[in-house]
Amino acid sequence: MKAERIYLFFYSISLISANANAFDPVTTTVVVGIGATLGSIYKYFQESCSPKWIAFNATDLEVDLQRKLFGQHIASRIILKAVNGFMNNENPKKPLVLSLHGWTGTGKNFVSKMIADSLYKEGMDSNFVHVFTSELHFPHASQIETYKSQLQQWIKGNVTNCPQSMFIFDEMDKMHPGLIDSIKPYLDYYDKLDGVSYRKAMFIFLSNAGGESIIQTALDFWKAGRGREEIELSHLETALSLSVFNNKKSGLWHTSLIDKNLVDFFVPFLPLEYKHVVQCALAEMEARDLKADKSIADQVARDLIYFPKSERVFSVTGCKTIVSKLDYYV
Template sequence: MGTSCRALLLYASITSVVVSAFDPITVTFAVGAGAALGRTVYNYFVESCDPRWVQLNETGLEVDLKTKLFGQHIASRIILKAVTGFMNNDSPKKPLVLSLHGWTGTGKNFVSQLIAKNIYKKGMESNFVHLFTSELHFPHASRIETYKSELQQWIKGNVTNCAHSMFIFDEMDKMHPGIIDSIKPFVDYYVKLNGVSYRKAIFIFLSNAGGESITETAMDFWKEGRNREEIELKHLEMALSLSVFNNKKSGLWHTSLIDKNLVDYFVPFLPLEYQHVVQCAMSEMEAKGLEPDLDVASQVAGEQVYFPKPEGFFSSKGCKTITSKLDYYI
């Protein structure tokens, strides 16, 4: 018997016992008390949209960003401030909209998982976290209008169920602009739309767009002999903006989200270096319950392709293939 079924039976049992224990004069109060207790027991076992299941672990998010996300000092700082500020605001003016940019393997997907982990007790497995990818959920250009309608209904239904719902859109650079435009009403400054408030929802967009310009900036710092940690958001904002706003392949090009300034933060992810790939391998071993082995981590990192030639400073895949590589060595 599943957990939810046992909880429902316990709910019914509690209510029945309470009702039978009192005379008819107090039975109404007894039913109320039993129902309240039953709901408490039910909510203990079954995920619901209350603080027991949905609540920001600010310390946990900060620690995870510092110890598990490597080589992304800019992204870590922005994400922590954006998420904690939003979740600690009881009356936000609009949903939180984050747009994460950078090459594959730099940590964009991983960050979305860390955010989910530290808001929802069940993390990415939560019923209130929804992941969409272009090729899986919106594969056919001929069905764009159908996709738009279905997506809007999905967002409305899930936010109605839980105000603190999270929607993650991967492969934004492959997504039809019409799909993105269909999201616009839900991330705007509306108090309510058809009786539903979307102000406590979180929307996260993941895109490779802007990765080239971000990498060029990192390479300029490297060529000048400057420390990677000296790179600040101001050094990347202009190039990132041009890549996102003027690139037809960005996924956000000429969309209403850009025209109406509805994206709260454009977050750049820097290309990873050899040392960061080693850290990823060590962390992955620990996650697998293994004793981290620096020799193995170094071997895995050493097999990556690095650029520019001949120096080979930045990893072309970042931490993308670390798990499969480790399976070969362990």
């Protein structure tokens, strides 16, 4: 990050300044002058919790969802309305809590990045975006009580620093049951807890849990000859929340977040079809400033595994392996 590089450079100069007695008066004056100048530069570029660095752009989010997220008409609609409504509310009653569910490669991480990009000038590189991955940050079941305490302190400290902080919990289906319950008070309808307000923060949970029920609904519609776009949230929401609540591997198993209705939206991500994989390949080419070649996109899409095996309707890995597949053909 630019601010970090400036900081390291400024820190080096400060070390020189600290040893200025080793130089002659002229050199010392020059060093101190450089230090003062760099100090001003550092303060200018250092990210802060202010409108200069944090400003929601609803248009950017809408355009990204329309042009870059394929086959997810339900998720796109929910995300846009939920984030837009929350960010335009000057006095929200609680943090925004989104739980994104679906099979691998369907766009959950991608959407999280879109939300961060629409809110923070530095996007996912912002100091106010915090990503937790279960296997990296909470690997040992025997340490669960320690993790709970550390997680509470981390969230409290960062929201104290910036009320508009974002917390993303990836791989929720691999997270120890009960860990998320430890932050339940921060997601509830409180004005303040120990002098800290969490109402402008955002929490996003990403999980494969519930993917089976989403896939089954999509298959049922396909077998009935009904269009994918006919699937509505009402066809999925109840089954999805129950599936997540009763699944020990969901990370939200029997959690009070569901009991107390603290999750604002359960967002389903549908399995992707062949045509969506082609769109992903073409979008990746465009992102690399390559000529969009439909024949190559088709080759990439044909390489993937689909299910049911006989009909080859839905991609097993969604768009997750597109980048590596495209490397091979390009």
